[in-house]
Amino acid sequence: MTERDAEQRRNTRRIALIMGGIAVxxxxxxxxxGVLRS
Amino acid sequence: MTVAAAAAHDDxxxxxxxxxxxxxxxxxxxxxxxxxxxxxxxxxxGAMALIIRSELMNPGLQFxxxxxxxxxxxxxxxxxxxxxxxxxxxxxxxxxxxxxIGAPDMALPRMNNWSFWILPVAFGLLGSTLFMPGGxxxxxxxxxxxxxxxxGDAFPFLIFSVHLMGLSxxxxxxxxxxxxxxxxxxDMWLLKMPMFVWTWLITAYLLxxxxxxxxxxxxxxxxxxxxxxxxxxxxxxxxxxxxxxxFWFFGHPExxxxxxxxxxxxxxxxxxxxxxxxxxxxxxxxxxxxIAFLSFIVWAHHMFTVGMPLSGQLFxxxxxxxxxxxxxxxxxxxxxxxxxxxxxxxxxxxxSLGFVFLFSIGGFSGLMxxxxxxxxxxxxxxxxxxxxxxxxxxxxxxxxxxxxxxxLPKWTGHMYNEAAGKLHFWLSTIFVNxxxxxxxxxxxxxxxxxxxxxxxxxxxxNWLASVGAIGFGLSQLVFVYVLVTAKKxxxxxxxxxxAPRGLEWTVxxxxxxxxxxxxxxxRVHEEAFE
Numbered sequence: 001m002t003e004r005d006a007e008q009r010r011n012t013r014r015i016a017l018i019m020g021g022i023a024v025x026x027x028x029x030x031x032x033x034g035v036l037r038s
Numbered sequence: 039m040t041v042a043a044a045a046a047h048d049d050x051x052x053x054x055x056x057x058x059x060x061x062x063x064x065x066x067x068x069x070x071x072x073x074x075x076x077x078x079x080x081x082x083x084g085a086m087a088l089i090i091r092s093e094l095m096n097p098g099l100q101f102x103x104x105x106x107x108x109x110x111x112x113x114x115x116x117x118x119x120x121x122x123x124x125x126x127x128x129x130x131x132x133x134x135x136x137x138x139i140g141a142p143d144m145a146l147p148r149m150n151n152w153s154f155w156i157l158p159v160a161f162g163l164l165g166s167t168l169f170m171p172g173g174x175x176x177x178x179x180x181x182x183x184x185x186x187x188x189x190g191d192a193f194p195f196l197i198f199s200v201h202l203m204g205l206s207x208x209x210x211x212x213x214x215x216x217x218x219x220x221x222x223x224x225d226m227w228l229l230k231m232p233m234f235v236w237t238w239l240i241t242a243y244l245l246x247x248x249x250x251x252x253x254x255x256x257x258x259x260x261x262x263x264x265x266x267x268x269x270x271x272x273x274x275x276x277x278x279x280x281x282x283x284x285f286w287f288f289g290h291p292e293x294x295x296x297x298x299x300x301x302x303x304x305x306x307x308x309x310x311x312x313x314x315x316x317x318x319x320x321x322x323x324x325x326x327x328x329i330a331f332l333s334f335i336v337w338a339h340h341m342f343t344v345g346m347p348l349s350g351q352l353f354x355x356x357x358x359x360x361x362x363x364x365x366x367x368x369x370x371x372x373x374x375x376x377x378x379x380x381x382x383x384x385x386x387x388x389x390s391l392g393f394v395f396l397f398s399i400g401g402f403s404g405l406m407x408x409x410x411x412x413x414x415x416x417x418x419x420x421x422x423x424x425x426x427x428x429x430x431x432x433x434x435x436x437x438x439x440x441x442x443x444x445x446l447p448k449w450t451g452h453m454y455n456e457a458a459g460k461l462h463f464w465l466s467t468i469f470v471n472x473x474x475x476x477x478x479x480x481x482x483x484x485x486x487x488x489x490x491x492x493x494x495x496x497x498x499x500n501w502l503a504s505v506g507a508i509g510f511g512l513s514q515l516v517f518v519y520v521l522v523t524a525k526k527x528x529x530x531x532x533x534x535x536x537a538p539r540g541l542e543w544t545v546x547x548x549x550x551x552x553x554x555x556x557x558x559x560x561r562v563h564e565e566a567f568e
Contacts, residue, residue: 016213023208038267
């Protein structure tokens, strides 16, 4: 594996995790908003 | 497994038989499966539309029970939105984004496979509700409580299938973002990316932001129904209007999820057949970003009639009208691209021009609906049905058709039947207008939506709309004929068209199973883009 491949793999994982984290945060955040409001 | 690792052993062709499709991680295979799936769903949802239009062809109850009619309107919408339009654009993205940016595949190929195969399961669950006691969901695709909580055995299946659709979309969106940000050819900086790639990048961000919101809303519906909570139940201190706010916080960006990739497709096609570069590429990018941002702050224009402070009505009214500005930028840029171009009118161009004209009609009726006092009159009438069908059918669906004709020779290696393609366009255009234009008049005359019977004063326009719908449905069989005979035409060249731009036209036709195992060199890149 070249240096470029390794960096690409790291970036792939990092961006995917950040995006997945945003999605989970929105999901739980809106349910939390419902909990706080009801 | 990253693509770089996969590329180390991808000198083989596709696997044989069903395993190729079940276990494939190849973006072209997965793109093909998405496109075929969406076509099947298009016909399933279309069949439901024809049941609706048959019932409405004449006043009085004709063929179906009113409860079943409500199930058809609900299932038609869910299938067309989540099963036909969205997967079709994901299919185009899977096929074309790696080719356009010079990547060997999507960044997360196994997740790509999973994203697709969740969909047939989701729609299998949803479709199975038609055979359950109480029938399919009948509360409309908006799933408003408390009505949706009266759904029979179908309710948990509806909720679970919506969760699965959301999961599939979110995984697909993550894959697209990672691929675009991380796997572009070395010299392709962001503002050099083709518009289809740009619009999909923006769409993917929208998906990540709003699909979890829908999932959260339906999770709360589920707990209200089965676990004793009262998020939306007034009797328990909950607020049904809160569901509407949450739903439309998802629902309005969803509209742009279905139209931004359409803008991207049209922005690829019009320059090709005008033999000019796209006018104002960068301004198109900024306009699409602006539309995406505004889509988050206009949701309550769907709910003017629930009652809200005047300041709220004014804010949502003016924010909605503001969307016309970046959308206008796009329309004028497409016109400027065609200005003094050496235009020809092959099928993809015809569908794109049809898109520009007819989507604009949907845009203008949207502006009318944005006016709060007027909307209170139009709300829940056929004017709204006319508006969103103009946006989605000659808008999104025409763009999908345009993209399919545009890239079909690259996929199959053969030119499709041009005469049949043009026949498909003209029949579709005539019948789509016959179907949906009279609905404007019906709505302005006060005909409510989601009803199986109506006053006799609405009979003539309803008859016309039903004839148009049957004609539009039959016209789509011409498209099936084009697809079935797609490999019988003349051999396509690598560039296919006279003046295409972009890396996808530098690979052979049909595109080999593996492309860009090594990133394209600068020379190829320059030839494609400069």
